[in-house]
Amino acid sequence: MSMTVRRAIVLAVIVGLLIPSAIISFITLQGQRTALIEQLKKDHARLTEILVLGMQEPLWNLSADAGMPLLNSIMDDERVVRVLVTDPALGTFLQAERPERRRGQILIPPLRKTVVYQGSEIGVVTIEVDSGQLEAALRDDRNKFLLTVAGQLLVSLALILILMQLRVLEPLRRLMTDSRKLAQRELEQPFLWERKDEFGALGRSLETTRQSLQTLFTELESKNQALEADIMVRKQVENQLRISEERYRRLVESTKVIPWEAQSGSWRFSYVGPQAESLLGYPLSMWYQEGFLTSYLHPDDRHFAYQIFGETSPEQSDREFECRLLAADGHNVWVSLVASVLTDKSGEKYLQGYLIDIGARKKVEEQLVHYREHLEELVEARTAALASANNELQAFSYSVSHDLRAPLRTVDGFGQALLEDYGDKLDDQGRDYVQRMRRATQRMGELIDTLLNLARLARSEMHLEMLSLSLLVQSILEELQANEPNRKVELRIAPEVYVHADGKLLRSALYNLLSNAWKFTSKATNPEIEFGVKDTDGRRIYFVRDNGVGFDMSLAGKLFGAFQRLHTVQEFEGIGVGLATAQRIIHRHRGEIWAEAEPSKGATFFFTLQANPKASSEDAIAAPVESA
Known part of the structure; x- marks a missing residue:
């Protein structure tokens, strides 16, 4: 247990003063308590005797009024809680009680005495007292005693600390300072000690040690200077040799x-x-x-x-x-x-x-020569493969357009004929089944049209030109507003946004993004749609933002898949290909598209465009293979 001298002395003083004071206080307070309890018992007995004597005449004469003055005078004592006078024949003769005086913790049993007059027992008196005043007096004495002991302790502690500071701690501090100087070799200034006690003797011993160390260090320094000079020269030579050796080793081996x-x-x-x-x-x-x-x-x-x-x-x-x-x-x-x-x-x-x-370089050179010799063959093979893929895709589109549409039109036509010719013979459930069948065939036709549009989108050749995205967005929003003139939507369009892109394709992508924003803000209280642009890390990023229903970002992986929906048809209509179409168009412009959203707080779709004239012809060839 580490403890400073100051703390140890203070702790010893406090313990030494507190223990005797606590013992004396306990004995004194216990004696006072015993004396006060005995005094209370004597007063209790005296009041009982007075009441017995005073109640002889009233009990004998059965005059309660005659005994009331004495009863009231006894109740005037704050210690009395209850007084009861009973007659053997009548029962309670006189009674007074002050229950609010019951505050004490020391239990004084009630005193009962018989009233005797002319040799006959004519009644019984009972007095009950409380120790509240007694205990209050004990508490006052205890507090005074504790204050006295605390004052004495503080005064004693202050005097001891002053003496300890002057006679012990200050000399110890000086000794520690001188010892630290010796440890740090600060030997120029002498240690002056004039005290005649043990600390003075120890200080003078430190001064003798300082003088001896100063003489020894002076001799050692004079002897070591020559050695240090030789060592310095040798270190310089060794350092130069080591540097030269390291340089040579790195040059040769590394x-x-x-x-x-x-x-x-x-x-x-x-x-x-x-x-x-x-x-x-x-x-x-x-x-x-x-x-x-x-x-x-x-x-x-x-x-x-x-x-x-x-x-x-x-x-x-x-x-x-x-x-x-x-x-x-x-x-x-x-x-x-x-x-x-x-x-x-x-x-x-x-x-x-x-x-x-140079083996690696020669190998690369040989590979380059071989690649140059076969590059033309690779280009021809790639072109033939792309042409074959385009032909297969066109054949598939023709098959979808003709072989699938015809059965659907037949089913839909017969369903309509069934309703027109035999509608009166069908019950409500039968007509509902036919209507569901027609709606399913019509939705299948829409899906086929969507697939064909996606295929045509991938095959179409890009025609790049300078476009105003601001005007393009404005025209699309005006078209959506014209279809629903009663809707009030706050529109914000960034002005003078120009891009180099295919106008027809880009209008289709923006229409899908803006129509989605228009659709999914239909249930918003104050719908807002914004088109803007920002520059981030040297990239120009365009965005479409709304405050509609939004979606959970954990489902973002399904956003751009064909026929993928994050909301049911009952909530919002659609077949789920708008974002897939927008993604194809953005990718054909060598851009990227992504989204950020939060449920019930809207969504923001970001996209970039990097189309250039030289890449348009290559994209027109490569896109069908990607789409297939």
């Missing part, structure tokens, strides 16, 4: 460039970097053998090496060529060989250069 040296006119290496082992798979010792190059250089590339190793004229000092070396596993490794002719201090010439593995 790169894929293999350094080498050879004697002038010789085909034998005098130095090769350690990376050479991983290049060909031979041990480094084999590179230093005589005739290594003649054995492992490709025969078709030896004429390059002759120009370096066979001739060392100054005009050929810097040469570079690409050659093949035979690896240990038998395959050829392409390398770039760089060489320079240098002269040493003795005037003799030697070769120095690098070997660089």
Whole structure:
């Protein structure tokens, strides 16, 4: 348990003063309590005797009025709670009670005494007292005593703390400061102690220690200065050597460039970097053998090496060529060989250069050559495949348009004839079945038309032009407003928004987005539809926002699927292809489309456009395959 000296002394003083005070207080208060209880019992007995004597005449004469003054005088005592005078024949003779005086916790039993007059028992008196006043007096005495003890404790503690600060803590603080100076080698300033007590003696001992340490450090510093100078020079030399060694090691071992040296006119290496082992798979010792190059250089590339190793004229000092070396596993490794002719201090010439593995580059070059040779064939095959897909898609569209429509028209026609010719012979349920059958065939026809429209959308050729999206949106909203003139919708359209796109396709996409916003705000209290644009991270993003029913973002994956619906037909009509159509059109313009929404708080559809004239013809070919 760690505790400062101040806290330990304060705790000892408090405990030393509190324990005796608590014992004395307990004994004193207990004595006072006992004395007051005895006094209360005596007063209780005295009042009972007075009442017995005073009630003799009234009881004998059966005159209650004569006893009332005495009864009231006894009740004037705040300690009396209840007085009862009874007659053996009549029962209750006199009675008075003050229940509100019952506040005490000390139980004083009621006193009962018999009234005797001329040798006859003529009645009984009972007095009941409460200890409330007694306990209040005890509490006052206890509080006064506690205040006295607390004051004495505070005064004693203050005096002890003052003396402890002056005689103990301040010297200890000075000793700690001097000790810290010794630990930190602050030996210039002497420690001055004039006290005659133990702290003074300890301080003077610290001063003697300071003087000895100062002398010792002075001698050590003078001896170490020469050593430090020598060590500094040695460290500088070692540091330079280490830097040079690290630089050389990084240069030689940490790169894929293999350094080498050879004697002038010789085909034998005098130095090769350690990376050479991983290049060909031979041990480094084999590179230093005589005739290594003649054995492992490709025969078709030896004429390059002759120009370096066979001739060392100054005009050929810097040469570079690409050659093949035979690896240990038998395959050829392409390398770039760089060489320079240098002269040493003795005037003799030697070769120095690098070997660089260029196998990956050569492989890519071969692949590029092969790809260029077959590129035309790939383009023709791709074009034929796209043409075949277009033909298949057109045949499918024709089959849907003719082979599926005809049976549906037959079913619908016979249903109408059945209603017209035999409607009076069918009951209500039968006519309802026929109507449901016709509605199903008509909805099937709508789905077929939608599929055909999606197919035509993918096959149509794009005609890019400069368009005003603001005017396009305004015309679509005016058309929707004309279809429902009674609806009041707040419309906000960003002005002067221009894009380079296909006007017909883009109008279809915007119509689907805006008609959805118009439809899904039909139940809103104050419907709002907004078209706008913003720039984010260098992209121009367009959006259509409404405050309609919205949707749960966990269902966003179904938004752009054909015939996918997030609301029932009973809530909002439609067949669920509008957003799929809009997505196809945005994708044909090389853009993206996404949505953000919250149930009952509306939805926002964002899209981008990146169409360009050069891509339009490619899109017209590629889109049918994507649609199929």
